[in-house]
Amino acid sequence: MDKPKKKVHPFFGVLAALYGIYLLYGIGNSMMDRYTVGQLTEQMKTVCVGRFLIDLPAKMDYSYGQVFVDGLWISGQEETRESFDARVLTRQAEIEAERNELGRKSLEKLDQYDNHGFVGRIFIFGRTITKGQENGKPVEWINVKLEAYVHSNGKSFNFKADSYNAELVGDLRKLIDKLQLVPAKEIPTSAGFCFGPGMFVDPLPAEMTEGVTIFAGFQDHPDLALALTTRAGTKPDKEDRLARDTAFDAEMPLWQRPLVDKLRKGKRSINGIEGGEVAERWTELNFVHTFGFNWEVNGTEDNVYLPFMQLEMSTGHPVNAGARPVTSFLGEDALLQLWDKISSSIRIRPTGTPPKREPPPGPKPGDTSTAGDICPVSGWWQCQDGGNGARVAGGQRQFLTAGQRMPQALLSRPQSLWNKLRGVQASYRLEQPTSWTLVDRRSRTRLLPAVPPADAAA
Numbered sequence: 034m035d036k037p038k039k040k041v042h043p044f045f046g047v048l049a050a051l052y053g054i055y056l057l058y059g060i061g062n063s064m065m066d067r068y069t070v071g072q073l074t075e076q077m078k079t080v081c082v083g084r085f086l087i088d089l090p091a092k093m094d095y096s097y098g099q100v101f102v103d104g105l106w107i108s109g110q111e112e113t114r115e116s117f118d119a120r121v122l123t124r125q126a127e128i129e130a131e132r133n134e135l136g137r138k139s140l141e142k143l144d145q146y147d148n149h150g151f152v153g154r155i156f157i158f159g160r161t162i163t164k165g166q167e168n169g170k171p172v173e174w175i176n177v178k179l180e181a182y183v184h185s186n187g188k189s190f191n192f193k194a195d196s197y198n199a200e201l202v203g204d205l206r207k208l209i210d211k212l213q214l215v216p217a218k219e220i221p222t223s224a225g226f227c228f229g230p231g232m233f234v235d236p237l238p239a240e241m242t243e244g245v246t247i248f249a250g251f252q253d254h255p256d257l258a259l260a261l262t263t264r265a266g267t268k269p270d271k272e273d274r275l276a277r278d279t280a281f282d283a284e285m286p287l288w289q290r291p292l293v294d295k296l297r298k299g300k301r302s303i304n305g306i307e308g309g310e311v312a313e314r315w316t317e318l319n320f321v322h323t324f325g326f327n328w329e330v331n332g333t334e335d336n337v338y339l340p341f342m343q344l345e346m347s348t349g350h351p352v353n354a355g356a357r358p359v360t361s362f363l364g365e366d367a368l369l370q371l372w373d374k375i376s377s378s379i380r381i382r383p384t385g386t387p388p389k390r391e392p393p394p395g396p397k398p399g400d401t402s403t404a405g406d407i408c409p410v411s412g413w414w415q416c417q418d419g420g421n422g423a424r425v426a427g428g429q430r431q432f433l434t435a436g437q438r439m440p441q442a443l444l445s446r447p448q449s450l451w452n453k454l455r456g457v458q459a460s461y462r463l464e465q466p467t468s469w470t471l472v473d474r475r476s477r478t479r480l481l482p483a484v485p486p487a488d489a490a491a
Contacts, residue, residue, distance in 0.1 A: 155205060
């Protein structure tokens with residue numbers, strides 16, 4: 034007899050159907066998310082950040098934070114010349130009304146700036162004196178406040194430092210002299226440090242320090258935020274991003290650990306720049322999944338093309354500050370796709386600066402050498418022999434190669450009818466050695482005389 038088949042409870046059938054619907058819903062959402070990312074990244078725009086470039090989706094808005102160069106905070110803005118003048122005069126009145134710690138007028142010096150298309154004013158004020166000891170000896174540190182405001186073609190730039198070495202205030206003017214405007218949507222080709230509306234052209238040595246941050250996001254989706262920071266001329270951290278992440282995980286409370294999933298963790302090289310990457314998914318207390326992506330370069334202290342660099346992208350940001358995290362408009366796979374698209378575009382900004390050419394070593398034009406000597410350098414040499422109807426065979430200027438013997442000039446007499454018929458040229462040499470003068474250090478093919486000379490006679 035066949036055993037009767039066990040009946041499946043209807044509840045389990047409903048449960049299986051619901052699970053199938055859930056899987057189909059998830060697959061459908063994933064496909065839609067990938068399609069959305071494809072649409073978002075179909076058109077990209079290139080943005081200059083310091084000495085680097087990054088490609089962002091065309092629909093992504095971005096802005097620059099304050100720039101830090103040589104101890105000064107710098108910001109740029111668009112405004113008319115009239116608005117600029119009014120703003121600077123208002124600030125001047127405020128500074129003139131201030132008093133320093135000695136009870137005297139705070140303003141020490143007001144300089145007018147007018148150079149390479151920029152006009153403005155430089156304020157030196159707020160002197161402070163701090164006493165202390167250094168190597169067992171009493172010392173005084175004298176600092177001042179610096180502010181500068183310059184304007185050109187509808188763009189203004191503000192320079193500020195609350196505590197600057199009083200002996201180095203002249204560096205501010207030198208820095209402004211390096212400032213150049215960068216037209217909107219253009220990527221500069223000059224070597225230097227760019228920050229959106231402006232850039233400082235090289236040379237800017239690493240010890241001056243330079244840093245900038247760019248913030249980006251979608252206006253229609255404020256739950257996602259992105260930032261890229263570069264900082265050169267500072268000491269790298271003792272621990273890189275991966276080491277800090279390991280230490281953070283080790284100190285994480287036990288109850289939090291199940292809420293974190295590592296999507297990625299390891300070294301990642303982007304266009305030859307070595308860094309560490311960490312990508313995480315967090316389950317928040319309101320059961321919302323948020324994501325964090327981070328790529329960081331620990332950097333060096335003396336190389337502006339290998340600075341500290343950090344790219345961050347995170348989700349779950351609510352519209353109202355202090356509110357609970359919100360669900361991202363993209364799912365996990367789509368976020369990874371977007372992250373890879375943006376992060377993989379980071380690269381050093383190419384410049385059109387030609388390599389610096391050092392003057393070649395050895396003789397310079399005007400130096401002389403005598404027949405029989407070794408030719409010291411390839412180039413065009415000229416001899417003083419000839420005259421009175423006599424010509425130098427091959428020309429008074431001849432191309433001579435380094436290492437060959439300097440020749441004795443071969444002179445030619447006026448060509449006779451017989452020699453013309455034979456197609457030769459009578460020639461002779463002087464007894465005294467020929468003196469050659471270097472006139473051009475340039476590598477070119479030597480030109481042979483049109484008429485071959487006859488054998489030289491005494």
